[in-house]
Amino acid sequence: MTVRIILPYAVVAGLWIFASDKLLTLLDLDARSIAMWSTYKGLAFVLVTTCLLAFLLRAELAVAMRNQTALRESEIKYHALFETASDAILLMYGGRFIDCNAKALKVYGCAREYLIGALPSDFSPEFQPDGCRSDQKSMERINSALTDGPQFFEWEHCRRDGSPFAAEVSLNRLDLDGMTLLQSIVRDVTDRKKAEKELRELNLRLEERVAERTADLAVAKDLAEAADRVKSAFLATMSHELRTPLNSIIGFTGILLQELAGPLNDEQRKQLEMVRDSSRHLLELINDVLDISKIEAGQLEIHKTEFALAESVRKVSGLIRPLAESKKLSLLTLCPDNIGMVKSDRRRVEQIMLNLLNNAVKFTDKGFVRLTAERDAASVNISVSDTGIGIAPSEIHNLFRPFKQIDTGLARLHEGTGLGLAICRRLADLLGGDINVTSESGKGSVFKFTLPLRGQEKQP
Amino acid sequence: MSARILLIEDNELNRYLATFLLEKRGYAVACANDGPQGITMAAEMIPDLILLDIQLPSMDGYAVARSLRAEPVLNHVPIVAVTSYAMPGDREKALDAGCNGYIEKPINPDTFTEEISAYLRHEI
Numbered sequence: 001m002t003v004r005i006i007l008p009y010a011v012v013a014g015l016w017i018f019a020s021d022k023l024l025t026l027l028d029l030d031a032r033s034i035a036m037w038s039t040y041k042g043l044a045f046v047l048v049t050t051c052l053l054a055f056l057l058r059a060e061l062a063v064a065m066r067n068q069t070a071l072r073e074s075e076i077k078y079h080a081l082f083e084t085a086s087d088a089i090l091l092m093y094g095g096r097f098i099d100c101n102a103k104a105l106k107v108y109g110c111a112r113e114y115l116i117g118a119l120p121s122d123f124s125p126e127f128q129p130d131g132c133r134s135d136q137k138s139m140e141r142i143n144s145a146l147t148d149g150p151q152f153f154e155w156e157h158c159r160r161d162g163s164p165f166a167a168e169v170s171l172n173r174l175d176l177d178g179m180t181l182l183q184s185i186v187r188d189v190t191d192r193k194k195a196e197k198e199l200r201e202l203n204l205r206l207e208e209r210v211a212e213r214t215a216d217l218a219v220a221k222d223l224a225e226a227a228d229r230v231k232s233a234f235l236a237t238m239s240h241e242l243r244t245p246l247n248s249i250i251g252f253t254g255i256l257l258q259e260l261a262g263p264l265n266d267e268q269r270k271q272l273e274m275v276r277d278s279s280r281h282l283l284e285l286i287n288d289v290l291d292i293s294k295i296e297a298g299q300l301e302i303h304k305t306e307f308a309l310a311e312s313v314r315k316v317s318g319l320i321r322p323l324a325e326s327k328k329l330s331l332l333t334l335c336p337d338n339i340g341m342v343k344s345d346r347r348r349v350e351q352i353m354l355n356l357l358n359n360a361v362k363f364t365d366k367g368f369v370r371l372t373a374e375r376d377a378a379s380v381n382i383s384v385s386d387t388g389i390g391i392a393p394s395e396i397h398n399l400f401r402p403f404k405q406i407d408t409g410l411a412r413l414h415e416g417t418g419l420g421l422a423i424c425r426r427l428a429d430l431l432g433g434d435i436n437v438t439s440e441s442g443k444g445s446v447f448k449f450t451l452p453l454r455g456q457e458k459q460p
Numbered sequence: 461m462s463a464r465i466l467l468i469e470d471n472e473l474n475r476y477l478a479t480f481l482l483e484k485r486g487y488a489v490a491c492a493n494d495g496p497q498g499i500t501m502a503a504e505m506i507p508d509l510i511l512l513d514i515q516l517p518s519m520d521g522y523a524v525a526r527s528l529r530a531e532p533v534l535n536h537v538p539i540v541a542v543t544s545y546a547m548p549g550d551r552e553k554a555l556d557a558g559c560n561g562y563i564e565k566p567i568n569p570d571t572f573t574e575e576i577s578a579y580l581r582h583e584i
Contacts, residue, residue, distance in 0.1 A: 243544040243565055243566055244471065244474075244544050247473075247474055247477070247544065247565045247566035248473040248474065248477060250566045250567075250569065251477040251478075251481075251567055251572075252477060252569075253569075254568070254569025254570055255480060255481065255484075255569055258569065258570070260480070260481070260484045261480075283566060
């Protein structure tokens with residue numbers, strides 16, 4: 001500031017003196033005139049330099065004024081920042097608080113005079129949660145902040161009334177005008193800690209409930225499986241018990257029909273044939289129930305052998321032909337002899353084919369029933385198609401479920417156990433294959449049975 | 461001389477049925493009601509064939525078959541299990557116990573004697 005005023009003043013004043021003296025010399029005046037002009041010159045000098053000084057001082061004062069205003073504004077701004085901060089901010093010198101903001105008073109629950117001059121350990125319980133003494137530990141933290149750089153840590157504080165609160169503290173070293181201060185920012189995290197604890201407890205409770213529910217489900221599953229085993233065992237025993245009296249019925253009817261016990265008249269023969277047919281149907285039912293309960297109990301054993309598929313196809317079509325002919329249906333089999341050998345359970349494969357053919361003939365009144373066998377790289381595809389009554393789309397999903405035919409009312413028209421397809425599907429599964437159906441009501445059905453060429457059967 | 465068949469069967473109706481069919485066919489049939497009686501009778505008469513029910517009181521058919529096979533004099537007599545056991549492995553269990561054949565109940569009256577005669581021919 002001094003330079004900015006003195007330098008322009010010296011230059012202007014010097015030049016003025018030099019220029020006015022030169023001018024006086026050039027005018028070549030007499031002594032009296034010189035004395036007079038010298039007086040004017042002095043007056044002019046005072047006038048000019050006074051104006052110059054006034055101008056310079058004014059300009060300098062304006063700058064100083066502006067600076068002062070800016071400083072005050074800045075101070076107000078930073079003070080406002082300090083005072084309105086949402087965290088408690090404290091300044092420390094020599095380990096004691098020397099200044100703080102309004103929030104700090106609120107956090108520690110006391111008036112300024114109690115806080116200023118106090119140690120952090122005055123506002124802490126005697127021990128921290130880790131068992132360290134608060135006064136020792138706070139001094140360690142302060143020293144670390146002074147020597148090692150900023151510190152950030154959790155701290156158990158207490159208010160003036162002794163009530164505790166959890167805090168997060170950040171300590172930063174400040175060097176101001178040769179003084180080494182510490183800035184401490186303290187955040188009350190009691191609410192957050194509480195929320196975290198609740199969340200942890202909630203999680204724990206949730207896990208406990210999941211575990212409980214899982215255990216309940218395991219028990220329910222065990223009970224269901226046990227009930228299922230009991231059901232299967234019951235069915236198997238029942239089937240066995242039912243076969244014993246049937247032995248007598250079928251046996252004695254046979255003896256009578258063979259006339260081993262004496263000659264029969266036509267009516268007696270007719271009625272005994274009815275008894276025989278009914279008992280055979282009953283036997284089929286019992287066999288089917290036994291089959292399905294064995295499958296469901298996982299007791300059905302698969303015996304795999306290598307066999308010629310074409311021969312099996314001939315065998316089952318031979319069995320079904322009389323039935324087809326009695327209904328005046330064409331029975332077509334398309335199975336090339338070179339279809340070769342298949343490794344599977346021959347009896348079960350034949351059972352499936354026989355069942356599909358039997359169904360096709362049963363539900364077809366005119367037209368044809370056709371069995372086609374084809375082979376690809378890994379499997380044999382056997383399809384049985386007919387021109388029968390077909391299956392309504394709404395009934396297809398029930399088709400492979402046990403006892404469903406009985407519910408449809410068809411049972412009265414078409415005798416059968418309603419178990420055949422359920423057995424076929426399960427047998428196909430056991431053999432590692434599959435059965436599915438496409439059908440159109442009134443136009444006929446196609447059942448496709450896929451059988452792997454070898455191995456890879458599922459375990460029952 | 462007609463073949464002599466020993467039938468070990470506890471059910472009276474089944475005994476009557478099988479006896480009737482076999483006698484009509486010309487076989488001589490002797491009956492035992494249970495296993496121990498069957499074993500005693502078999503040792504006395506040395507039949508040409510034994511028809512053995514598996515589900516018998518006190519001593520089951522498998523045990524009876526093993527006892528019969530243990531008798532040297534009965535070693536060559538064919539034993540055919542006739543049973544309404546139709547659980548998996550029954551056939552194998554019967555054959556393992558020493559039976560030569562296995563007929564499932566209910567028997568087919570039209571073919572029963574044929575099946576029996578096959579075992580007799582096989583043996584003779």
